[in-house]
Amino acid sequence: MEVLKWPTYSRPEEKPISLLLSLLLSFICISSVIGDDHPVCPKTCSCSGTPTSGYDVKCVSVGFPEPNEGATQTFPEFTSTLAIVGNSDMGDLPENPFGNLPELKKLDLSNNSITSVEVKTFQGRHLPALEELILDHNDLTFEHSKMLNSLDKLRNLSLKEAIFNATSIGSLNHALNRSYLPNLRNMWLDSNDLVVIPTTLFLVNGTKKAGQHLELISLRNNSIGHISPGTFDPTNLVYLRILDLSNNGIRKFQKDELDDFDGFSNLTLQLYPNPFSCDCSLRYFHSWLSKTNVTVVDKNLLTCADGYPNAKMRVVEVEESALQCDHPPSVQHYVEPSYVVLGIILSFLIACLLGVVFLRRNQIKTTCSAIFRAARDSLESGPYGDHRGYTDISKSGRESPDPPEVHL
Template identity: 30%
Template sequence: MLPWMVICALLCVYHAGAACPAGCECSEAALTVKCVSKDLQHIPSGIPGYTRNLFITGNQINRIGTESFKGLVNVTTLSLSNNRISQIESNTFADLRSLRSLDLSGNQLAIIHPEAFSAPSRTLRDLNLSRSLYNHTAVKDLAASLRLSALSSLQGLDLSGNGLIYLPDYIFSHLGSLRRLQLANNSLVALHNGTFASLERLEELDLTLNAFRTFREEALREFDRLPWARLHLGLNPYTCTCGIEPFAAWLNESRARVADAERLVCAFPAAMRNTSILGVSDVPLGCHRAGQGPDLALQTSYVFLGIVLGFVGLMFLFVLYLNRKGIKKRIYDMRDACREVWEGYHYRYEIDSDPRLSHVSSSADV
């Protein structure tokens, strides 16, 4: 009996080992498969069906498509970080009916097809795309994919470290359940109307380490549309000139919502460096306030308009000067024509008013 048990155990070990793809480590007990830094060119086939946690990282995989994850209906956590993936096809993750967390960080995504992140059961909760977008064209592809992939249950989205300089309008409008949005370490300079449309449930927004010099009234209205969001706004190159005043006033009123409000400081100009933005309203910036003097921009507009009108007047006089002889001739011609017409009317009047010539006029009419 004992030899048969040993043989069965060996067979089980053999089959378990055979079920694990080459270059991967499989643990049925932990329901985990790891294929880490094995220079894989594609997603390995034969991944066990029991797998819930799948880590394929640090390889040389260029693209992933609908055939990449066939039959892996139990996978809940999928990490594909640092694989140099440049293309994701539509419905790539369609077979991952239990997928909750997807990590694509550290890749080189240049082509993201529509519905790239769609899954039939809409179970995806966390999507990590940090340091993964190859160029600005990928941002437009991503915006389209976020709209078409039916990610209505997504709660966490990480887009940090992608060098983003803008966000397409309404890029997050179809992510109504989103609670955490990471936009740190990019190059964003402004937020526009509709940037955070439909994100009423957002609880955390990270905008640290970007290129914001201030937040204008349009951006402040966007923040006010996120009533439950904890904001992180530090480590931006804030420029404390007249344009910073609306933001400083808003920050003083909303400091409870800004996690790092006490650490927000001016970077420019040099005289204001490291000055707390909360205290900017107490520092004279030399700005014209309403009711305290004329608006500088309006004054500049009037001056510019006066210069333009003066230039047009000078050009008109110059043209008149160049054509003075022709203009003088035309005036004389008009004077002579008027004189001839006047003399004709005067002659006719004298004939009509002389009784001695009335019979001549009547004969002529007959």
């Protein structure tokens, strides 16, 4: 008996390419339904990155960018690094110009000729994750004392060549004292032509010792000639590890200032170069270099300044007995050439004057004679002259009779 079988059909073998096309079409369809949440980069800037890693936004020499049409804010919400640099006329920064950037960690506003920053320009509630603020190469006056307030996560503050003039350091001092920067670790104040450092400049968060966490302070390439005792107080700046005072105008240190340095447990001090005066005023510092526990970077390169004894010698190579003040140091050195120049100028002027007198001697003689005659005529014709009833009072001119004879 013949058994009937149902016909069988084999499915065609699926190719991998077809499967990939199907997945791609499915992804496009799903994306079209869900919508595109990718942020829009400002047209004048360049953006890179992802929402997971954060966006890196750079705006170079384009002014402060405007938001794109239809955008709720200028920069992508998940921006982690923002650089707006290279503008020559930015002037004042308004309140909250960046919008809400909860993931922003680094903000670079260098080389923009910024003069003023409003109180709410850097708001902690809009920039809660900000760790690094760069304001280099600007003209800041620090008019608003609370411009740096409420940046809880800020660790690095860079103000290189950013202060408008030396007097603005007082305003910065006030701003830092009134700020709340509990996590500030590093501060750069290089190249600001600073001459004097306020003793309370680095008391961030006021006088609260518990709020001081500075580990690095850089003051290189200024005009600082003297450090007041207490400026770097180890009881306040407990965590200070690096202090850069290189390329300034420091000529000597007093005992109190060096005692402050010795109060730190692990301080690295950068002092080279500075124009040290290798005379008697440097004896304590000379001795301190050989016994301190402070790490003085390149201390073997510290050099004696011109105009002092031991000029151009290495400080550590000068014998302590050679640190004398027998000769006036720099004053005489710089004043004597001035006396020579002044003497030459005076001699030249006197020679010119004598030459003029000699060439015009006849005219001068005639003028002096005329002045003399005019003066004599004026005296003779004055109230006591001949033309005003002058009377000879000599004996021969008297009109009164002789006194009568007396007979005894």
